[in-house]
Amino acid sequence: MRAGPGATDDLLAAGPSAPVKRPLIPVAAPSLTAREHRYVNQCLRSGWISPRGPFVARFEQRFSRACGARYGVATCNGTAALHLALAVAGVGPGDEVIVPGFTFIATANTAVYLDAKPIFADIDPVTWTLDPTQAARRLTRRTKAIIAVHMYGHPVDMQPLRHLAHRRRLALIEDAAQAPGARYRGARVGSLGDAAVFSFDVTKILTTGEGGMLVTSNRRWAKQARLLRDHGMDPRRHFYHPVIGYNYRMTNLQAAIGVAQVERLRQLLTLRRRHARRYARGLAGVPHLTLPSSAAWADHVYWMYAVLVHPQSGFSRDRFMRALAREGIETRPFFPPVHRQPPYRTNRRLPVVEAVCARGVTLPSGATLTEGEIDRVCRVIRRLLRTPWPT
Numbered sequence: 001m002r003a004g005p006g007a008t009d010d011l012l013a014a015g016p017s018a019p020v021k022r023p024l025i026p027v028a029a030p031s032l033t034a035r036e037h038r039y040v041n042q043c044l045r046s047g048w049i050s051p052r053g054p055f056v057a058r059f060e061q062r063f064s065r066a067c068g069a070r071y072g073v074a075t076c077n078g079t080a081a082l083h084l085a086l087a088v089a090g091v092g093p094g095d096e097v098i099v100p101g102f103t104f105i106a107t108a109n110t111a112v113y114l115d116a117k118p119i120f121a122d123i124d125p126v127t128w129t130l131d132p133t134q135a136a137r138r139l140t141r142r143t144k145a146i147i148a149v150h151m152y153g154h155p156v157d158m159q160p161l162r163h164l165a166h167r168r169r170l171a172l173i174e175d176a177a178q179a180p181g182a183r184y185r186g187a188r189v190g191s192l193g194d195a196a197v198f199s200f201d202v203t204k205i206l207t208t209g210e211g212g213m214l215v216t217s218n219r220r221w222a223k224q225a226r227l228l229r230d231h232g233m234d235p236r237r238h239f240y241h242p243v244i245g246y247n248y249r250m251t252n253l254q255a256a257i258g259v260a261q262v263e264r265l266r267q268l269l270t271l272r273r274r275h276a277r278r279y280a281r282g283l284a285g286v287p288h289l290t291l292p293s294s295a296a297w298a299d300h301v302y303w304m305y306a307v308l309v310h311p312q313s314g315f316s317r318d319r320f321m322r323a324l325a326r327e328g329i330e331t332r333p334f335f336p337p338v339h340r341q342p343p344y345r346t347n348r349r350l351p352v353v354e355a356v357c358a359r360g361v362t363l364p365s366g367a368t369l370t371e372g373e374i375d376r377v378c379r380v381i382r383r384l385l386r387t388p389w390p391t
């Protein structure tokens, strides 16, 4: 998930016959302002570039508060935060962890890091997120946790999962990497389970280049996560390690960017929503194209503006992407189903995951996108799918 210089590689991957005719509209690029520059310079001038520095605690406080959670534990990336969340939830050898078949692969990998087994469940065809009924069907005696992934910025239907987790004494973890600021029935993502994890990868809504955070209101879990983040070292006894931990700390440099970004979070979310509205208007009425929907109980933050291209349009998803690439428009396919990836390949079918993943494309969605660029993307799509602008 890299924007910027890596974008060219992605474009090439879309097909060898895709010369760029016009300036590239990237799928995502970070928005960095004078505020980020100021805090990073402050950090450099102070000499505190390591994880020991005041921006880390400030970022943890500001971000966890923005999520409605009591504690924040900043990490070097989102995958590390997810690993810590499962570890403090007590996931271990032989345990099973329910994850949606449609997610970024890290959600499943972190269960394997702990010698547990990810069990894949199907998704809801409208929200593209974990279907609670399907999750319930996959529980066994060995199930230890459920990971609810708020895909592309749309929250999961959490209420049934909370009941399920409560009844069966399971940990409920939110993978909120793609959805800071989203709400479920008015409550903030990050406050809906036992712990939540975020990613600040460069493509994500709030970025620190690389980075992540575990947020929770459980004091014991936060304390344990801090311990594991720092080699399992007792915070009061230098080089005394009561448990085996990891080196998962965030640097003060990353956190300096993070503090600036969290201070701008509202603005970053407004941009995402404004872009989504403009796409929805620009693509209205195009046949065989499904636009993202938002459930009545959801506050969608549109990390990526994601659409489905149906075969009746005359375009396969990949041909559609190549046609956009030829116009200098960078897109991404949906994450392929995790249960079809080589390490996880099974015979189990997840029909909704498979149908959605085969058709899904994310359009340019970064914070630096202009209205003119969105209009251009919409015009190109309307031309490809032979739909004139409404008069």
Ligand SMILES: *Cc1c(COP(=O)(O)O)cnc(C)c1O
Pocket: 001, 077, 078, 079, 080, 103, 104, 106, 107, 149, 175, 177, 178, 198, 199, 200, 201, 210, 211, 212
């Ligand atoms: C980005 C992402 C992650 C991993 O985050 P990194 O910071 O890249 O390690 C995990 N889960 C989901 C759903 C993501 O989108």
